[in-house]
Amino acid sequence: MDKVDAVIVGAGVVGLAIAARLSCKLSNVLIIDKHLGFGEETSSRNSEVIHAGIYYPEESLKASLCVAGKLALYEYCQKRTIPFNPLGKLIVAQNEDQQAYLEGLLLKASINGVEDLVWQSRRELHRFSSELKASVGLLSPSTGIIDSHSYMQSLLAEAESNGAMFAANTQFIGAEPTDKGFNLSLDIEGEVMSLQSRYLINSAGLYSTDVAQNIDGVGRGSIPELHWCKGHYFSYGGKSPFSRLVYPVPETNITGLGIHATLDMGRQLKFGPDTQYISRSTTPDYSIDLNLKPKFLEAIRRYFPGIDAAKLQPSYSGVRPKLQGPNASFADFRIDGCKAHGIQGLINLFGIESPGLTASLAIAKYVEALLAEET
Structure with missing residues (x-):
């Protein structure tokens, strides 16, 4: 043997x-x-995002390993010339309740060792992009993207x-x-x-x-x-109005961070993922239902009201192995x-x-x- x-x-x-x-x-x-x-x-x-470690509960493995992993990953990319871009992320709020969520997120991030978040006023957000609709936001400069x-x-x-x-x-x-x-x-x-x-x-x-x-x-x-959770992505044609990632405040009735705007290393703008729990099988189903497009447009228009629906097209999907079930903590x-x-x-x-x-x-x-x- x-x-x-x-x-x-x-x-x-x-x-x-x-x-x-x-x-x-x-x-x-x-x-x-x-x-x-x-x-x-x-x-x-997936989204190919290098996360900062903002959202996870104190002393969780996701928090500690994300923060440590982020530093190690940036160092690894530089050492081995892996394509990456620490372009930063904006988490944006639309109302007072969501602004309160951002204030709590700022505290949670600090507890997790993420000390670089910067508060953004409406004027500062508008200066970033006239296409972005938000009342306030948080800038995470250590969030980035990578060629996975x-x-x-x-x-x-x-x-x-x-x-x-x-x-x-x-x-x-x-x-x-x-x-x-x-x-x-x-x-x-x-x-x-x-x-x-x-x-x-x-x-x-x-x-x-x-x-x-x-x-x-x-x-x-x-x-x-173990639960299988499918996420779909839509790509956006033409020049991106955003030079950073844009994340809405997560909705209380979904599992995940919401349909956000990301960029890949080629500067292609894409939106996703949504969350759709699916049955486990021998082979994951990566197809994309075109009927999802209205749901994506509704979510995206909350922070990008000027989106051209004709430029939004299905791109790809992925399946995540979650221990968190539907509507669970x-x-x-x-x-x-x-x-x-x-x-x-x-x-x-x-x-x-x-x-x-x-x-x-x-x-x-x-x-x-x-x-x-x-x-």
């Missing part, structure tokens, strides 16, 4: 970040993914330069804990292979709970319920080590959605620390 030091299930941005970090100390790291390439699910179907594909490509290249291997088109079948680690069964293009690994990292995103259920000894009580990342499930050498990552991209390097460091505690 072949032996490796660690198997990472899932070659999304978080799995690749973990591989890059662990491969610095472990000589044989194997990354597997059931797709033909890396990052083909949530990691390549280049970033993932760099993480994989770093891991491979350290001796790690990437096995695409490889399905995780199951794992059995032993006194030396784990005996794994993998399906590689229809052929079953047995493998022994000291460590096992479940970073399977949308399928993380399925992977956990196929690891012997992981009790059902330690596997949370905040749910944090779950990064479970031995204390959570009782199996040494196993790390299960559940509900790694936004800000997972931003937090990826910090998550990798957190996973490494959990493994170090067990050895």
Whole structure:
């Protein structure tokens, strides 16, 4: 039976970040993914935003790992010449209630260690763009955008330069804990292979709970319920009226940050995502219903009343693995080590959605620390 030091299930941005970090100390790291390439699910179907760490509750993993991850990610991008742009974000309010929300957000951000938010008056917002409708706003100058594909490509290249291997088109079948680690069964293009690994990292995103259920000894009580939440994006033709990201104050009856305006590295303006919980299936449905366009226009016109409806066209969609169900309260990342499930050498990552991209390097460091505690 072949032996490796660690198997990472899932070659999304978080799995690749973990591989890059662990491969610095472990000589044989194997990354597997059931797709033909890396990052083909949530990691390549998002807003590509580097978040500041503003919205998350105090002492949550999302708050701490986002703030630490943001700093690490900007440094990584500069060091490895990954395309990025710290263009900043405006969070805008339309009335007194929303202004009160921004005041609370300013305090929450400060508690989380985000000290660079700047209050924006109506006049300052109008100076930014005459197309923007808002009474007041908050500027987050440390929010940015990144070329996520280049970033993932760099993480994989770093891991491979350290001796790690990437096995695409490889399905995780199951794992059995032993006194030396784990005996794994993998399906590689229809052929079953047995493998022994000291460590096992479940970073399977949308399928993380399925992977956990196929690891012997992981009790059902330690596997949370995972929800699939679909988000759609519409692109906007022509020149963008905004040079920064624009986020409305989140509505109280939705899960997420609302339909916001973002830019990609090519300066293409896009709007999204919305939130639509969907049934879990073998393959996510990435189609876009054209009937969503009126809902998008209604949301966008609250802060961009002059939008030309003819220039708004469906672009792409993504599915996020949420621990937070419909109409439920905040749910944090779950990064479970031995204390959570009782199996040494196993790390299960559940509900790694936004800000997972931003937090990826910090998550990798957190996973490494959990493994170090067990050895």
